[in-house]
Structures are given as structure tokens and as C-alpha cells.
Amino acid sequence: MHGPDRDFWQQRFAQRQMPWDRGAPGPQIEPWIADGTLTPGLRIAVPGCGSGHDVLALAEAGCKVTAIDYAEAALTLTRERLAAAAATADLEQADVLTWQPARPFDALYEQTCWCALHPDHWQAYALQLQRWLRPGGRLLMLAMQCQRPSAAEGRVEGPPYHMDIQMLRALLPATQWSWPAAPYERVAHPIGWTELAIVLTRR
Numbered sequence: 001m002h003g004p005d006r007d008f009w010q011q012r013f014a015q016r017q018m019p020w021d022r023g024a025p026g027p028q029i030e031p032w033i034a035d036g037t038l039t040p041g042l043r044i045a046v047p048g049c050g051s052g053h054d055v056l057a058l059a060e061a062g063c064k065v066t067a068i069d070y071a072e073a074a075l076t077l078t079r080e081r082l083a084a085a086a087a088t089a090d091l092e093q094a095d096v097l098t099w100q101p102a103r104p105f106d107a108l109y110e111q112t113c114w115c116a117l118h119p120d121h122w123q124a125y126a127l128q129l130q131r132w133l134r135p136g137g138r139l140l141m142l143a144m145q146c147q148r149p150s151a152a153e154g155r156v157e158g159p160p161y162h163m164d165i166q167m168l169r170a171l172l173p174a175t176q177w178s179w180p181a182a183p184y185e186r187v188a189h190p191i192g193w194t195e196l197a198i199v200l201t202r203r
């Protein structure tokens, strides 16, 4: 299997080379709190939580957050961030491709974990997301849009890997997931690309 491994991410955090890190929570969290998508008491998982800005924002919104990352340095930053704000969340050092929760979640916040995985892992990851959610649970997805010219030659480049909407429809099929109608909100990312904000419901 191709793509970055745990040591790659560990090094990035240890050396503070984190261009994806907004230094703040994802801007879509606020609208999702305002429109009732995110509510106090919601059991939500954050796969690939990184330095934990989103984990803290969700915890402060009253959600019961489980943060998963396999890079120890990421979890250390998340732990410190939570402690500084006297907030709490469950932290799991684990591989998102194999980890299983004790019971399914109400929601998942998928912010640049999927696009950090090489496409060789996407089918397995899509199945994990489905397993982690209870029926009726929601996948709050920020789908990274970063197609490069080399894709026209069939090359796969990343991370981040471009999350093509047609590929997402194939991996999260309408038989298992309820898709809202497009167009989707476009959320700017500081590294110059955009993310599509999509809320899917697990059937």
C-alpha cells in the first residue's frame, strides 16, 4: 500500500511543519452549530484529529468528542489544547483503518483525514466510517478539492489527495448513505484549495 505512514505524520507534528493546520477550528463548525447539525450531547468522533482545534471547538459546543489519531505528537498537542481550556474529550491513539469504537457514534467530523490517506486505503476507510456510525447518524464531511494537472495523466499526488465527488458517490453509495442535493458549501482552506461541506446520513 502506498502513501504516508505514521512516522511521516509524527515528523510533521514534531517539526511543526503543518501547513494544513488553520491554527483555529474549521470555519464550518460554527454554521453547523447555528443550524442545529451539531448539538450538545452529540457523540461525535474526529478521525485524524491533528493538533485538536476542531476537537476543542466541538467539546466547547457541548459535544461528547472522541478524537482519533495515530501520531503521538498530534495527540500531545490536542491534549495540551484541551487542558489549557479545561475541556475534555476521549483521545485514542489508533489507526483509523482498524480502530473500532465500543459503540457507534451519532456523528463523525471528517476534516482532512480522508485526503491524508492514499487512495489505496479509501475503500477500507469508507467502510470504517459506515461502521462507526449508528443508523441515522451523520457524516459531517469537508471534502478536499485539490485536483492537480498531473491527474490528467493518471498520476496520483498527495497528501492532500483530491476527493473527487464522483469517487465519493461510488465509495459512499446512495444505498447506504442519504446524500443532500448539490451544490454544496465551498469552504476556503488557507493552503489555497477549497473543501466541499457535505452532511450525509447513514441509512
Ligand SMILES: C[S@@+](CC[C@H](N)C(=O)[O-])C[C@H]1O[C@@H](n2cnc3c(N)ncnc32)[C@H](O)[C@@H]1O
Binding pocket: 009, 010, 020, 021, 022, 047, 048, 049, 050, 051, 068, 069, 070, 071, 074, 094, 095, 096, 097, 111, 112, 113, 116, 117
Ligand atoms: C492533514 S492532517 C489533518 C489534521 C486535522 N484534522 C486538521 O484538519 O488540522 C491528517 C491527520 O490524520 C492523521 N492520520 C493520517 N492517517 C491516519 C491513520 N491511518 N490513522 C490515524 N490517523 C491518521 C495524521 O496523523 C494527521 O494528524
